[in-house]
Amino acid sequence: MSTPLNRRDWLKRNSLAAIALGFSLPSMANEEGLLRSFGAEKGLINLGSNENPYGISPKAKEALLGMLTEAHRYQFNVTSLGGFEKELSQYYKVSADQVIATAGSGEALMRLARHFNKGNLVTATPTFATLPNTAKKIGTKVTEVPLTKEKVHDLPAMMRAMDNNTKLVYICNPANPSSTVLPKQALKDFCIEASKNAIVVIDEAYIDFLPDPESETMIPLIDKHPNIIVVRTFSKIHAMAGLRVGFIVGHPAIIRELDEDNFYYSQLNISNLTLSAALASLKDEAHRLSCKQKNAEARSYTINALAGMNYKCIPSSTNFIFFPLGNYPGDFSKDMLQKNVILRSNTYPDGKWGRVSLGTMDEMKQFISLMKS
Numbered sequence: 419m420s421t422p423l424n425r426r427d428w429l430k431r432n433s434l435a436a437i438a439l440g441f442s443l444p445s446m447a448n449e450e451g452l453l454r455s456f457g458a459e460k461g462l463i464n465l466g467s468n469e470n471p472y473g474i475s476p477k478a479k480e481a482l483l484g485m486l487t488e489a490h491r492y493q494f495n496v497t498s499l500g501g502f503e504k505e506l507s508q509y510y511k512v513s514a515d516q517v518i519a520t521a522g523s524g525e526a527l528m529r530l531a532r533h534f535n536k537g538n539l540v541t542a543t544p545t546f547a548t549l550p551n552t553a554k555k556i557g558t559k560v561t562e563v564p565l566t567k568e569k570v571h572d573l574p575a576m577m578r579a580m581d582n583n584t585k586l587v588y589i590c591n592p593a594n595p596s597s598t599v600l601p602k603q604a605l606k607d608f609c610i611e612a613s614k615n616a617i618v619v620i621d622e623a624y625i626d627f628l629p630d631p632e633s634e635t636m637i638p639l640i641d642k643h644p645n646i647i648v649v650r651t652f653s654k655i656h657a658m659a660g661l662r663v664g665f666i667v668g669h670p671a672i673i674r675e676l677d678e679d680n681f682y683y684s685q686l687n688i689s690n691l692t693l694s695a696a697l698a699s700l701k702d703e704a705h706r707l708s709c710k711q712k713n714a715e716a717r718s719y720t721i722n723a724l725a726g727m728n729y730k731c732i733p734s735s736t737n738f739i740f741f742p743l744g745n746y747p748g749d750f751s752k753d754m755l756q757k758n759v760i761l762r763s764n765t766y767p768d769g770k771w772g773r774v775s776l777g778t779m780d781e782m783k784q785f786i787s788l789m790k791s
């Protein structure tokens with residue numbers, strides 16, 4: 419039986435999640451909201467975690483149900499799961515020894531920060547915090563290079579920030595929380611140059627929301643440039659955030675090294691159910707396209723509506739929107755929580771900013787009408 423969380427536990431748990439998402443505790447919630455659940459059943463609209471509101475693919479649902487009869491088995495005893503990494507690698511046009519599956523890409527990011535710990539890390543600020551925070555926690559020096567005025571990674575400044583001791587570079591493209599995407603060629607050139615001296619990790623959690631993800635991914639660089647690593651997730655376009663699966667694509671030598679940290683070189687940290695759902699979801703292009711299209715509609719509606727209220731949003735390439743709050747007098751996310759909307763806000767050197775995830779069109783209409791009120 420589950421026991422109700424007390425206020426302090428709830429605060430602790432959710433403040434950690436908020437920090438991982440790149441936002442500080444004060445922006446996370448207000449005391450008044452702490453004891454409420456995070457779900458729609460309590461009348462809350464959750465636009466705080468960049469989830470996909472359309473749910474998992476019907477094919478993934480079917481696969482999950484089918485796999486229930488194998489839930490008592492280890493995955494190496496389930497024949498249909500034996501080819502997971504092979505199928506994944508075929509889908510992404512790499513070889514099976516170039517991928518390693520993880521329990522969400524968060525696990526991949528933490529693992530990379532811990533593994534490549536013999537030097538400093540260069541990254542952006544603000545950025546998705548899991549990898550930099552893990553690095554800081556284990557004593558790695560982290561150099562944080564501010565995004566440009568347009569909220570894009572400042573690649574020349576990041577290159578200048580690298581020194582002889584730089585072991586790792588982390589870039590989230592498209593970026594979180596700013597939702598911007600780097601010009602493809604500039605990022606490629608950067609990856610090739612920087613990877614001569616350090617491991618370059620490109621986090622492509624949101625790449626599937628771009629018009630042509632295949633042409634934007636850095637995965638094809640991996641063959642010739644063994645220090646480049648790409649991290650992907652099933653949490654966003656596949657809507658599988660609660661199922662926890664992501665993966666790392668890299669040179670076979672790096673994948674082998676990382677695999678040694680795994681229990682008997684296995685993916686036992688990912689459940690049979692999750693693996694089966696991921697395999698089925700890969701085959702449901704139609705569901706992904708439909709999510710992407712609905713996301714794009716909700717995005718242009720929201721950006722236009724916010725523009726009508728004089729909020730100049732950063733052009734978004736993702737399933738969330740980043741916008742300056744001008745001289746908003748209070749704590750924006752606290753105030754929105756009073757109106758039953760969960761979103762993020764924070765204060766940066768250039769002022770206050772909000773980040774709202776894209777929910778369904780209905781949810782975004784409610785959000786906009788609350789903003790107007």
Ligand SMILES: Cc1ncc(COP(=O)(O)O)c(C=O)c1O
Nearest residue numbers: 522523524546594623651653664
């Ligand atoms: C840029 C980025 N990378 C990685 C993650 C982690 O996602 P997951 O662990 O669910 O794969 C997130 C989650 O929001 C994210 O925004």
